[in-house]
Amino acid sequence: MKITELSLKNFRNYTEETFSFDDGINILTGANAQGKTNAAEALFFLCTGYSPRAKSDKLAIKSGETEAEISGTAISGYGKITVKLRFFSSDKKRVFVNGVETLKIGELLGNINSVYFNPSELKLVQESPEDRRRFMNISLSQMSRNYFYALQRYNKILAQRNNLLKTPDVFIIKETLPVWDLQLVKYAATIIKARNIFLTELAPLAEEKHAYLTGGKETLKMKTESGYDGEEREIADALKTDLKNCMEKDMRLGFTTVGPHRDDIKFTLNGTDARVFGSQGQQRTVALALKLAETETFKKRSGEYPVLILDDVLSELDKSRQKKLLSATDGIQTIFTAADFPSAVFRGKSYSRFTIENGSIKSVKKF
Ligand SMILES: Nc1ncnc2c1ncn2[C@@H]1O[C@H](COP(=O)(O)OP(=O)(O)OP(=O)(O)O)[C@@H](O)[C@H]1O
Ligand SMILES: [Mg+2]
Numbered sequence: 001m002k003i004t005e006l007s008l009k010n011f012r013n014y015t016e017e018t019f020s021f022d023d024g025i026n027i028l029t030g031a032n033a034q035g036k037t038n039a040a041e042a043l044f045f046l047c048t049g050y051s052p053r054a055k056s057d058k059l060a061i062k063s064g065e066t067e068a069e070i071s072g073t074a075i076s077g078y079g080k081i082t083v084k085l086r087f088f089s090s091d092k093k094r095v096f097v098n099g100v101e102t103l104k105i106g107e108l109l110g111n112i113n114s115v116y117f118n119p120s121e122l123k124l125v126q127e128s129p130e131d132r133r134r135f136m137n138i139s140l141s142q143m144s145r146n147y148f149y150a151l152q153r154y155n156k157i158l159a160q161r162n163n164l165l166k167t168p169d170v171f172i173i174k175e176t177l178p179v180w181d182l183q184l185v186k187y188a189a190t191i192i193k194a195r196n197i198f199l200t201e202l203a204p205l206a207e208e209k210h211a212y213l214t215g216g217k218e219t220l221k222m223k224t225e226s227g228y229d230g231e232e233r234e235i236a237d238a239l240k241t242d243l244k245n246c247m248e249k250d251m252r253l254g255f256t257t258v259g260p261h262r263d264d265i266k267f268t269l270n271g272t273d274a275r276v277f278g279s280q281g282q283q284r285t286v287a288l289a290l291k292l293a294e295t296e297t298f299k300k301r302s303g304e305y306p307v308l309i310l311d312d313v314l315s316e317l318d319k320s321r322q323k324k325l326l327s328a329t330d331g332i333q334t335i336f337t338a339a340d341f342p343s344a345v346f347r348g349k350s351y352s353r354f355t356i357e358n359g360s361i362k363s364v365k366k367f
Contacts, residue, residue: 013359025351113306210289
Protein backbone atom coordinates (compact mmCIF):
# COMPACT_ATOMS: atom_id res chain seq x y z
CA MET A 1 0.00 0.00 0.00
CA LYS A 2 1.47 3.34 -1.06
CA ILE A 3 0.09 6.84 -0.97
CA THR A 4 1.28 8.51 -4.13
CA GLU A 5 -0.26 11.93 -3.67
CA LEU A 6 -1.77 14.10 -0.96
CA SER A 7 -3.44 17.43 -1.69
CA LEU A 8 -4.53 19.91 0.94
CA LYS A 9 -6.84 22.89 0.59
CA ASN A 10 -7.35 25.23 3.53
CA PHE A 11 -6.33 22.41 5.83
CA ARG A 12 -4.86 23.85 9.05
CA ASN A 13 -1.95 26.13 8.04
CA TYR A 14 -1.94 24.96 4.39
CA THR A 15 -3.70 27.02 1.72
CA GLU A 16 -3.11 24.80 -1.27
CA GLU A 17 -0.37 22.23 -1.53
CA THR A 18 0.31 18.83 -3.08
CA PHE A 19 2.78 16.20 -1.91
CA SER A 20 4.02 13.52 -4.31
CA PHE A 21 5.40 10.77 -2.14
CA ASP A 22 8.19 8.31 -2.72
CA ASP A 23 7.36 4.58 -2.53
CA GLY A 24 9.86 4.13 0.27
CA ILE A 25 11.09 6.74 2.69
CA ASN A 26 9.71 10.27 2.89
CA ILE A 27 10.96 12.87 5.31
CA LEU A 28 9.16 16.07 6.17
CA THR A 29 11.56 18.52 7.78
CA GLY A 30 11.42 22.18 8.74
CA ALA A 31 11.41 24.39 11.80
CA ASN A 32 8.81 24.07 14.55
CA ALA A 33 5.20 25.04 13.81
CA GLN A 34 5.54 24.97 10.00
CA GLY A 35 3.05 22.19 9.21
CA LYS A 36 4.86 18.84 9.44
CA THR A 37 2.47 17.32 11.97
CA ASN A 38 -0.45 18.86 10.08
CA ALA A 39 0.55 16.93 6.95
CA ALA A 40 0.95 13.71 8.97
CA GLU A 41 -2.47 14.31 10.49
CA ALA A 42 -3.96 14.78 7.01
CA LEU A 43 -2.57 11.41 5.94
CA PHE A 44 -4.18 9.65 8.87
CA PHE A 45 -7.44 11.49 8.17
CA LEU A 46 -7.32 10.21 4.60
CA CYS A 47 -7.00 6.62 5.81
CA THR A 48 -9.45 6.57 8.71
CA GLY A 49 -11.71 9.61 8.43
CA TYR A 50 -10.55 10.72 11.85
CA SER A 51 -7.90 13.02 13.21
CA PRO A 52 -5.35 11.35 15.45
CA ARG A 53 -5.37 14.40 17.71
CA ALA A 54 -8.34 16.74 17.44
CA LYS A 55 -11.79 15.80 18.67
CA SER A 56 -13.54 18.15 16.28
CA ASP A 57 -13.20 18.02 12.49
CA LYS A 58 -13.90 21.75 12.37
CA LEU A 59 -10.46 22.51 13.85
CA ALA A 60 -8.98 21.15 10.64
CA ILE A 61 -10.31 24.09 8.64
CA LYS A 62 -7.82 26.91 8.21
CA SER A 63 -8.65 29.84 10.51
CA GLY A 64 -10.87 32.33 8.74
CA GLU A 65 -12.01 29.84 6.07
CA THR A 66 -15.29 27.97 5.89
CA GLU A 67 -14.28 24.89 3.90
CA ALA A 68 -11.29 22.59 3.69
CA GLU A 69 -10.32 19.55 1.68
CA ILE A 70 -7.92 16.64 1.95
CA SER A 71 -7.58 14.40 -1.06
CA GLY A 72 -5.20 11.68 -1.98
CA THR A 73 -4.38 8.78 -4.22
CA ALA A 74 -3.05 5.40 -3.17
CA ILE A 75 -2.03 2.26 -4.97
CA SER A 76 -2.81 -1.10 -3.47
CA GLY A 77 -2.83 -4.67 -4.76
CA TYR A 78 -6.42 -3.99 -5.85
CA GLY A 79 -5.47 -0.96 -7.92
CA LYS A 80 -5.78 2.77 -7.57
CA ILE A 81 -7.88 4.37 -4.85
CA THR A 82 -8.77 8.02 -4.53
CA VAL A 83 -10.17 9.46 -1.33
CA LYS A 84 -11.47 12.94 -0.71
CA LEU A 85 -12.61 14.48 2.55
CA ARG A 86 -14.44 17.78 2.53
CA PHE A 87 -14.88 19.78 5.72
CA PHE A 88 -17.43 22.52 6.32
CA SER A 89 -17.64 24.98 9.19
CA SER A 90 -21.41 24.74 9.21
CA ASP A 91 -21.93 21.06 8.44
CA LYS A 92 -20.61 17.52 8.88
CA LYS A 93 -17.69 16.41 6.74
CA ARG A 94 -18.31 14.50 3.53
CA VAL A 95 -16.24 11.55 2.35
CA PHE A 96 -15.74 10.35 -1.21
CA VAL A 97 -14.06 7.10 -2.24
CA ASN A 98 -13.20 6.80 -5.93
CA GLY A 99 -15.49 9.72 -6.61
CA VAL A 100 -18.53 8.22 -4.91
CA GLU A 101 -19.81 9.69 -1.67
CA THR A 102 -19.83 7.24 1.22
CA LEU A 103 -22.53 7.86 3.73
CA LYS A 104 -20.95 5.74 6.42
CA ILE A 105 -17.39 6.32 7.58
CA GLY A 106 -17.05 2.54 7.82
CA GLU A 107 -16.91 2.39 4.03
CA LEU A 108 -13.76 4.47 4.03
CA LEU A 109 -11.98 2.12 6.41
CA GLY A 110 -9.78 -0.54 4.89
CA ASN A 111 -9.22 1.34 1.63
CA ILE A 112 -5.87 2.84 2.64
CA ASN A 113 -4.44 1.24 5.75
CA SER A 114 -2.09 3.16 7.97
CA VAL A 115 -0.22 2.91 11.22
CA TYR A 116 0.37 6.24 12.92
CA PHE A 117 2.82 7.08 15.64
CA ASN A 118 3.57 10.36 17.38
CA PRO A 119 5.25 11.16 20.69
CA SER A 120 1.97 11.14 22.59
CA GLU A 121 1.57 7.45 21.71
CA LEU A 122 3.68 6.96 24.78
CA LYS A 123 0.29 7.07 26.46
CA LEU A 124 -0.22 3.65 25.02
CA VAL A 125 2.02 2.18 27.67
CA GLN A 126 1.89 4.89 30.29
CA GLU A 127 -1.64 5.99 30.73
CA SER A 128 -5.13 4.65 31.12
CA PRO A 129 -6.51 1.41 29.62
CA GLU A 130 -8.61 3.64 27.37
CA ASP A 131 -5.51 4.47 25.31
CA ARG A 132 -4.75 0.78 24.83
CA ARG A 133 -8.31 0.05 23.80
CA ARG A 134 -8.10 2.97 21.38
CA PHE A 135 -5.03 1.40 19.81
CA MET A 136 -6.88 -1.91 19.31
CA ASN A 137 -9.97 -0.12 17.99
CA ILE A 138 -8.10 1.95 15.38
CA SER A 139 -6.19 -1.06 14.19
CA LEU A 140 -9.09 -3.51 14.13
CA SER A 141 -11.51 -1.04 12.58
CA GLN A 142 -9.16 -0.69 9.61
CA MET A 143 -8.80 -4.45 9.38
CA SER A 144 -12.49 -5.24 9.69
CA ARG A 145 -15.57 -3.11 9.04
CA ASN A 146 -17.57 -5.68 10.95
CA TYR A 147 -15.51 -4.81 14.01
CA PHE A 148 -16.03 -1.09 13.46
CA TYR A 149 -19.80 -1.46 13.18
CA ALA A 150 -19.96 -3.78 16.21
CA LEU A 151 -17.97 -1.21 18.18
CA GLN A 152 -20.25 1.64 17.12
CA ARG A 153 -23.35 -0.32 18.12
CA TYR A 154 -21.82 -1.56 21.35
CA ASN A 155 -20.87 1.99 22.42
CA LYS A 156 -24.35 3.24 21.66
CA ILE A 157 -26.12 0.53 23.65
CA LEU A 158 -23.60 0.87 26.46
CA ALA A 159 -24.29 4.62 26.73
CA GLN A 160 -28.02 3.94 26.87
CA ARG A 161 -27.50 1.20 29.44
CA ASN A 162 -25.43 3.54 31.62
CA ASN A 163 -28.13 6.21 31.40
CA LEU A 164 -30.73 3.70 32.39
CA LEU A 165 -28.64 2.58 35.37
CA LYS A 166 -28.75 6.14 36.65
CA THR A 167 -32.56 6.35 36.68
CA PRO A 168 -34.13 5.97 40.10
CA ASP A 169 -36.81 3.53 38.93
CA VAL A 170 -35.47 0.11 39.92
CA PHE A 171 -38.45 -1.66 38.44
CA ILE A 172 -37.86 -0.18 34.97
CA ILE A 173 -34.16 -1.00 35.18
CA LYS A 174 -34.80 -4.64 36.06
CA GLU A 175 -37.40 -4.96 33.30
CA THR A 176 -35.36 -3.28 30.57
CA LEU A 177 -31.78 -4.36 31.18
CA PRO A 178 -32.08 -8.03 30.18
CA VAL A 179 -33.59 -7.03 26.83
CA TRP A 180 -30.77 -4.59 26.06
CA ASP A 181 -28.15 -6.97 27.34
CA LEU A 182 -29.07 -9.51 24.67
CA GLN A 183 -27.95 -6.99 22.03
CA LEU A 184 -25.05 -5.75 24.10
CA VAL A 185 -23.45 -9.17 24.55
CA LYS A 186 -23.78 -9.94 20.86
CA TYR A 187 -21.68 -6.93 19.82
CA ALA A 188 -19.39 -7.34 22.83
CA ALA A 189 -18.60 -10.91 21.78
CA THR A 190 -17.65 -9.76 18.27
CA ILE A 191 -15.32 -7.15 19.76
CA ILE A 192 -13.76 -9.43 22.37
CA LYS A 193 -13.22 -12.31 19.95
CA ALA A 194 -11.57 -10.00 17.38
CA ARG A 195 -9.33 -8.47 20.03
CA ASN A 196 -8.33 -11.89 21.33
CA ILE A 197 -7.29 -13.05 17.86
CA PHE A 198 -5.52 -9.74 17.17
CA LEU A 199 -3.53 -9.83 20.40
CA THR A 200 -2.59 -13.46 19.92
CA GLU A 201 -1.12 -12.49 16.54
CA LEU A 202 0.38 -9.23 17.75
CA ALA A 203 2.07 -10.30 21.00
CA PRO A 204 4.85 -12.50 19.55
CA LEU A 205 5.49 -9.96 16.77
CA ALA A 206 5.74 -7.08 19.26
CA GLU A 207 8.05 -9.12 21.46
CA GLU A 208 10.25 -9.87 18.47
CA LYS A 209 10.33 -6.23 17.25
CA HIS A 210 11.11 -5.09 20.74
CA ALA A 211 14.00 -7.53 21.11
CA TYR A 212 15.32 -6.20 17.80
CA LEU A 213 15.04 -2.52 18.78
CA THR A 214 16.75 -3.11 22.14
CA GLY A 215 19.40 -5.41 20.72
CA GLY A 216 18.02 -8.24 22.85
CA LYS A 217 18.81 -6.41 26.08
CA GLU A 218 15.22 -6.27 27.24
CA THR A 219 12.42 -8.81 27.10
CA LEU A 220 8.91 -7.61 26.50
CA LYS A 221 5.87 -9.71 27.35
CA MET A 222 2.36 -8.60 26.58
CA LYS A 223 -0.83 -10.05 27.87
CA THR A 224 -4.49 -9.18 27.40
CA GLU A 225 -6.70 -8.85 30.41
CA SER A 226 -10.16 -9.32 28.94
CA GLY A 227 -10.90 -12.50 30.83
CA TYR A 228 -13.18 -13.89 28.09
CA ASP A 229 -12.12 -16.69 25.83
CA GLY A 230 -13.52 -19.09 23.27
CA GLU A 231 -16.03 -18.66 20.47
CA GLU A 232 -18.38 -15.70 20.21
CA ARG A 233 -21.30 -17.75 21.57
CA GLU A 234 -19.33 -18.74 24.68
CA ILE A 235 -18.07 -15.20 25.21
CA ALA A 236 -21.61 -13.82 24.90
CA ASP A 237 -22.96 -16.36 27.41
CA ALA A 238 -20.20 -15.70 29.93
CA LEU A 239 -20.66 -11.96 29.65
CA LYS A 240 -24.43 -12.26 29.99
CA THR A 241 -23.97 -14.11 33.28
CA ASP A 242 -21.47 -11.52 34.50
CA LEU A 243 -23.78 -8.63 33.57
CA LYS A 244 -26.55 -10.30 35.54
CA ASN A 245 -24.31 -10.89 38.54
CA CYS A 246 -23.12 -7.30 38.45
CA MET A 247 -26.56 -5.75 38.06
CA GLU A 248 -26.94 -4.61 41.70
CA LYS A 249 -23.42 -3.23 41.76
CA ASP A 250 -23.88 -1.48 38.39
CA MET A 251 -27.11 0.09 39.65
CA ARG A 252 -25.34 1.34 42.76
CA LEU A 253 -22.45 2.79 40.74
CA GLY A 254 -24.53 4.04 37.82
CA PHE A 255 -22.41 2.44 35.11
CA THR A 256 -21.56 -0.93 33.57
CA THR A 257 -18.61 -2.62 35.24
CA VAL A 258 -18.05 -5.55 32.89
CA GLY A 259 -17.52 -5.79 29.12
CA PRO A 260 -14.95 -4.95 26.45
CA HIS A 261 -14.98 -1.27 27.48
CA ARG A 262 -12.98 -2.45 30.50
CA ASP A 263 -10.36 -4.47 28.57
CA ASP A 264 -6.69 -3.81 29.03
CA ILE A 265 -3.28 -4.96 27.80
CA LYS A 266 -0.46 -5.49 30.23
CA PHE A 267 3.20 -4.99 29.28
CA THR A 268 6.08 -6.36 31.30
CA LEU A 269 9.75 -5.62 30.67
CA ASN A 270 12.19 -8.14 32.06
CA GLY A 271 9.43 -9.28 34.39
CA THR A 272 8.35 -5.89 35.79
CA ASP A 273 5.32 -3.80 34.88
CA ALA A 274 6.44 -1.46 32.07
CA ARG A 275 3.71 1.03 32.91
CA VAL A 276 4.88 1.51 36.48
CA PHE A 277 8.63 0.91 36.25
CA GLY A 278 9.58 1.61 32.63
CA SER A 279 11.66 4.71 31.82
CA GLN A 280 10.29 7.05 29.16
CA GLY A 281 12.71 5.63 26.62
CA GLN A 282 11.71 2.08 27.49
CA GLN A 283 8.02 2.89 27.24
CA ARG A 284 8.57 4.62 23.93
CA THR A 285 10.36 1.57 22.59
CA VAL A 286 7.50 -0.70 23.69
CA ALA A 287 5.00 1.55 21.94
CA LEU A 288 7.14 1.60 18.82
CA ALA A 289 7.55 -2.18 18.84
CA LEU A 290 3.80 -2.47 19.07
CA LYS A 291 3.30 -0.23 16.04
CA LEU A 292 5.89 -2.10 14.00
CA ALA A 293 4.19 -5.36 14.99
CA GLU A 294 0.91 -3.82 13.85
CA THR A 295 2.38 -3.28 10.36
CA GLU A 296 3.23 -7.00 10.23
CA THR A 297 -0.28 -7.94 11.33
CA PHE A 298 -1.72 -5.86 8.48
CA LYS A 299 0.67 -7.57 6.09
CA LYS A 300 -0.33 -11.03 7.32
CA ARG A 301 -4.00 -10.27 7.00
CA SER A 302 -4.17 -8.32 3.77
CA GLY A 303 -0.93 -9.28 2.06
CA GLU A 304 0.22 -5.68 2.08
CA TYR A 305 2.02 -3.39 4.46
CA PRO A 306 0.08 -0.32 5.57
CA VAL A 307 1.52 3.17 5.19
CA LEU A 308 3.60 4.01 8.24
CA ILE A 309 3.35 7.57 9.53
CA LEU A 310 5.98 8.40 12.14
CA ASP A 311 5.51 11.91 13.45
CA ASP A 312 8.45 13.26 15.43
CA VAL A 313 9.64 9.84 16.49
CA LEU A 314 13.28 10.06 15.46
CA SER A 315 14.18 12.89 17.83
CA GLU A 316 13.06 10.79 20.73
CA LEU A 317 15.34 7.84 20.01
CA ASP A 318 19.06 7.34 20.45
CA LYS A 319 21.20 6.77 17.32
CA SER A 320 21.21 2.99 17.62
CA ARG A 321 17.41 2.81 17.89
CA GLN A 322 17.02 5.31 15.04
CA LYS A 323 19.08 3.03 12.79
CA LYS A 324 17.16 -0.05 13.87
CA LEU A 325 13.85 1.68 13.34
CA LEU A 326 14.94 2.62 9.85
CA SER A 327 15.87 -0.98 9.02
CA ALA A 328 12.60 -2.20 10.48
CA THR A 329 10.68 -0.04 8.00
CA ASP A 330 12.31 -1.67 4.97
CA GLY A 331 9.71 -2.39 2.31
CA ILE A 332 7.12 -0.16 4.00
CA GLN A 333 6.22 3.26 2.66
CA THR A 334 7.12 5.47 5.60
CA ILE A 335 6.51 9.15 6.21
CA PHE A 336 8.77 10.59 8.90
CA THR A 337 8.55 14.10 10.27
CA ALA A 338 11.50 15.66 12.04
CA ALA A 339 12.48 19.21 12.95
CA ASP A 340 16.09 18.09 13.34
CA PHE A 341 16.68 15.60 10.59
CA PRO A 342 19.38 13.08 11.52
CA SER A 343 20.80 12.82 7.98
CA ALA A 344 23.69 10.57 9.06
CA VAL A 345 21.22 7.82 9.95
CA PHE A 346 19.74 7.93 6.44
CA ARG A 347 23.07 7.90 4.61
CA GLY A 348 23.09 5.33 1.82
CA LYS A 349 19.28 5.09 1.70
CA SER A 350 17.14 6.54 -1.04
CA TYR A 351 14.46 8.95 0.14
CA SER A 352 12.52 12.10 -0.65
CA ARG A 353 13.06 15.03 1.64
CA PHE A 354 10.41 17.76 1.82
CA THR A 355 11.21 21.02 3.53
CA ILE A 356 8.09 22.60 4.97
CA GLU A 357 7.82 26.30 5.65
CA ASN A 358 4.73 28.10 6.81
CA GLY A 359 2.25 25.63 5.31
CA SER A 360 4.07 25.18 1.99
CA ILE A 361 6.60 22.81 0.53
CA LYS A 362 9.70 24.95 0.13
CA SER A 363 11.73 22.26 -1.62
CA VAL A 364 11.72 18.54 -2.45
CA LYS A 365 15.00 16.73 -2.83
CA LYS A 366 15.57 13.14 -3.80
CA PHE A 367 18.52 11.27 -2.37
N1 LIG B 1 -7.03 25.37 11.79
C1 LIG B 1 -5.85 26.00 11.66
N2 LIG B 1 -5.73 27.11 10.91
C2 LIG B 1 -4.55 27.74 10.73
N3 LIG B 1 -3.42 27.34 11.30
C3 LIG B 1 -3.46 26.25 12.08
C4 LIG B 1 -4.66 25.52 12.30
N4 LIG B 1 -4.41 24.49 13.12
C5 LIG B 1 -3.11 24.57 13.39
N5 LIG B 1 -2.53 25.61 12.78
C6 LIG B 1 -1.13 26.08 12.82
O1 LIG B 1 -0.25 25.07 12.38
C7 LIG B 1 0.99 25.23 13.04
C8 LIG B 1 1.48 23.94 13.65
O2 LIG B 1 1.76 23.08 12.65
P1 LIG B 1 2.34 21.65 13.01
O3 LIG B 1 1.80 21.14 14.28
O4 LIG B 1 2.15 20.85 11.80
O5 LIG B 1 3.86 22.06 13.25
P2 LIG B 1 5.15 21.15 13.08
O6 LIG B 1 5.82 21.57 11.83
O7 LIG B 1 4.81 19.74 13.25
O8 LIG B 1 6.00 21.69 14.30
P3 LIG B 1 6.86 20.91 15.42
O9 LIG B 1 8.22 20.79 14.85
O10 LIG B 1 6.83 21.88 16.55
O11 LIG B 1 6.21 19.64 15.72
C9 LIG B 1 0.78 26.18 14.18
O12 LIG B 1 1.43 27.38 13.92
C10 LIG B 1 -0.70 26.34 14.25
O13 LIG B 1 -1.06 27.59 14.66
MG1 LIG C 1 5.03 18.42 14.84
